[in-house]
Amino acid sequence: MKVTLEKDVMENNDRAAEFNRKLFQKTGTLVINIMSSPGAGKTTILEKTVRALSGQYRISVIEGDIATERDADRIRSAGTRAVQIATEGECHLDPRMIAKVLPEIDLDETDILFIENVGNLVCPSEFDLGQTHKVVVLSTPEGNDKIPKYPLMFHVTELALINKTDLIPYVPFDLDQARKDLQAINPESRLMPVSARSGQGFDDWLNWIKEARQACLKP
């Protein structure tokens, strides 16, 4: 017996992402899914971000890693609620993993939820978590060629934070070329140079978050 199913394999993921998205919209929570390769500085950016914004906003963080609670501990040390997801081998977060931990987060009491994805420039780009915005972090030591080499990640994100700009004098990173490559892959995306360590450009990032939060409140 042959059965024609014609079912999208991502259907369950899409459904879970929609479920998450509706919850976030209901509570008016801004949800930012932050992705990058390992070591680009996601956690350091988040530590600095929650320290800068926790006076104005109620912030929660979901940390995704293959193993350990280390990143959640770092965020908690910065004074913010953090839930760790240990994916135990999976190279990305999927929307069902997010849905599972949402009961641990009081969304009604959360203005901004940051989701730090598993460090990987490939797989996380394929999974919609139901977030409001997707952001990618690329650090200068990785080289500007990662934009055309990992095009999907830069195609699906709306903001590319170029981190560790304080290292530009010491590493070969061509900011102009990065802008051109990003424009070719995703003309809608914005490139923003920052340094989580020196604080250079960080106000632009904080303002971007504030504007995004404001947009979440509009009907």
Add this chain to the structure above:
Amino acid sequence: MHEMGLMEDALQMVSKDAAGHGMKSVEKVSLIVGDLSNVLPDALRFAFDAFRKTGEIPGIGGQARLEIIREPGKARCAVCGKEYEPNEYLALCPDCGMPFGVVISGETFRIESYEGS
């Protein structure tokens, strides 16, 4: 290796549907995999083989076969209208060199059908 998780999803869907049709064993699963779907056919075959051997998904056992039907990637140039096979998402039109080609085919990742008894 996200193909492992996706293959598990696909086989669970097939398993559930087959049980609904009163089937005990699935002999063949046909998937359509687009060139731009970011799923690797070899990794899918590897994952399928693993699930087939462990038999952990009801109805999917040692007898099951996997068919992968390729869907070629195609984009249409937003400026001159030419259809071409894009190189991932850096889709430059081979005629006029314009970026921003619109993907019109190749993103599918779907269970087309299955056979069993």
